[in-house]
Amino acid sequence: MSDTDIQRRQFLKTSVGAAAVAIAPGMLLFDMAHGKSEAVSSKVRWGMLIDTANCADGCNDCVNACNKENGLSGGLSPTDSQWIRKVELKDMRSGRTLALPMMCQHCEEPPCVDVCPTAASFKRADGIVLVDKHLCIGCRYCMMACPYKARSFVHEPLHDQKPDVPRGKGTVESCTMCVHRVDQGRQPACAEACPNKSILFGNLNDPESEISKKIRTVASTQIRADLGLNTGIRYQGI
Amino acid sequence: MLKLIALLAVLFLSASADATESYGMPKLDIGKGGQCVEEPQWMRKNHMKVLLQQRDETVHQGIRDGKYSLKNCIECHASTKDDSVIGRADSFCEGCHRYEAVKIDCFECHSSKRKSTLVQKESK
Numbered sequence: 305m306s307d308t309d310i311q312r313r314q315f316l317k318t319s320v321g322a323a324a325v326a327i328a329p330g331m332l333l334f335d336m337a338h339g340k341s342e343a344v345s346s347k348v349r350w351g352m353l354i355d356t357a358n359c360a361d362g363c364n365d366c367v368n369a370c371n372k373e374n375g376l377s378g379g380l381s382p383t384d385s386q387w388i389r390k391v392e393l394k395d396m397r398s399g400r401t402l403a404l405p406m407m408c409q410h411c412e413e414p415p416c417v418d419v420c421p422t423a424a425s426f427k428r429a430d431g432i433v434l435v436d437k438h439l440c441i442g443c444r445y446c447m448m449a450c451p452y453k454a455r456s457f458v459h460e461p462l463h464d465q466k467p468d469v470p471r472g473k474g475t476v477e478s479c480t481m482c483v484h485r486v487d488q489g490r491q492p493a494c495a496e497a498c499p500n501k502s503i504l505f506g507n508l509n510d511p512e513s514e515i516s517k518k519i520r521t522v523a524s525t526q527i528r529a530d531l532g533l534n535t536g537i538r539y540q541g542i
Numbered sequence: 543m544l545k546l547i548a549l550l551a552v553l554f555l556s557a558s559a560d561a562t563e564s565y566g567m568p569k570l571d572i573g574k575g576g577q578c579v580e581e582p583q584w585m586r587k588n589h590m591k592v593l594l595q596q597r598d599e600t601v602h603q604g605i606r607d608g609k610y611s612l613k614n615c616i617e618c619h620a621s622t623k624d625d626s627v628i629g630r631a632d633s634f635c636e637g638c639h640r641y642e643a644v645k646i647d648c649f650e651c652h653s654s655k656r657k658s659t660l661v662q663k664e665s666k
Binding site for chain 2 (some may be wrong): 341342343344426428429430434435436461462464465466467470471472473475478483486487488492
């Protein structure tokens, strides 16, 4: 091999190395901004633990954050979409009052998925229950099946939707657990917005996650646990 | 003789230019443009197929960094005037779709606006 050949080879080796160094940070940044390229897996199950003792009466921050993140109008008429709502409860005998946020409970056995005639209502491998609006025909059977009244139907044409949250007339929608944020490694808007940190978001399948540890140590309940749906949202202090 | 050939050549060229224009091909506002993910001619034929496949992967499997993303189309090709790919006769999506008389359903639900501009406006 001639001297020139060897020099050429060395030049190529070093330039390839330099290129790799130059590209790698860019690739990392791309991953951060766009989310993972792997499919979600059932090793993860996303869930929330809501501490009702810390949920302040009259505070609506989670609802407002949800409306802002997902581009909802925030109206309360029967035809306005509500993905999360504050519910206030009062025990008439003792007079004890309680406030809590109520949304899609992301069931392990979701009734909305059972009844959907087009398979538009589905559960992702990581436990998030969603509507594929490309398949939804707007029959609203899922709305009737849901024991939590979590779903809404879009009655009117919409404009200026959020780029991350497509929504449209004639389809059913509900809390997506901010799936577009979760896929980027962020937490849902409501959990981030809560001033008292009473919404704890995390992976229920990881025994070392903060939410799993807390569920092991404090008493928490699922709403309508009698239905055996194994909801992903749990409440503490009801 | 030379003059005649030159004249014929000029006539031929102008005739072919007329032919292209008489098709009424839409002149599109391609926004920022730049290097597309595939050849433009291939994309004209196949963009709907790749968008369809990737949409299912994104919605059902959470794969969000695919090559053929509607948001990325809009990011490069939304007009620099109104940040949209629809709404005008020369808009990137609507221009061709009007010419071909094919209805676009995408933007009844999806935003037609460039995301980076919306984010900038919100942060102000």
